[in-house]
Amino acid sequence: MIDVYIRQYGTRLYGLCRTLCASPHDADDLYQETWLKALAHLDQYDPAQPFEPWLTRICVNTYRSTLRRLARSPIWNRFSTNEEKDALLASVPAEETKGEEAYADLHQAIDRLPDKLRVAVILFYFRDMDLTSAAQILGIPVGTMKSRLNHARKRLKEALEHEADLPF
Numbered sequence: 001m002i003d004v005y006i007r008q009y010g011t012r013l014y015g016l017c018r019t020l021c022a023s024p025h026d027a028d029d030l031y032q033e034t035w036l037k038a039l040a041h042l043d044q045y046d047p048a049q050p051f052e053p054w055l056t057r058i059c060v061n062t063y064r065s066t067l068r069r070l071a072r073s074p075i076w077n078r079f080s081t082n083e084e085k086d087a088l089l090a091s092v093p094a095e096e097t098k099g100e101e102a103y104a105d106l107h108q109a110i111d112r113l114p115d116k117l118r119v120a121v122i123l124f125y126f127r128d129m130d131l132t133s134a135a136q137i138l139g140i141p142v143g144t145m146k147s148r149l150n151h152a153r154k155r156l157k158e159a160l161e162h163e164a165d166l167p168f
Contacts, residue, residue: 002039002042
């Protein structure tokens with residue numbers, strides 16, 4: 001039974017994982033862990049409801065749990081500043097996808113957003129979810145979703161304007 005779901009939703013789920021994660025290896029791990037959790041909790045899925053939002057919520061929650069676990073990790077806590085962490089993460093090569101070069105500044109600005117704003121942007125703009133669906137997946141009211149998107153747009157505008165002002 002899970003094979004049918006994997007064939008039907010696997011590509012979109014993997015796209016979400018790649019959007020959320022900086023490295024393809026992390027995306028692969030998130031993809032696999034999401035399917036394992038979905039399989040383990042398949043008895044909790046209500047067939048009267050659409051499957052994809054349920055699966056997306058598992059993916060986003062798994063991603064958030066991973067971030068929380070990393071934040072508590074003694075390895076990450078050994079850095080004295082966030083800049084040191086960012087420098088290490090920036091040194092890891094990112095794979096460029098076809099056509100992404102034109103939007104590199106936008107993708108970098110999105111990556112620098114706080115996690116709650118970044119995930120809201122990814123679900124709404126990159127996964128084409130409506131406000132209600134994205135808010136349900138994040139477990140927040142629609143008004144909070146609108147607020148997060150508004151804050152994210154303001155930050156992205158400022159970041160991109162700042163990039164445009166820099167000399168080459």
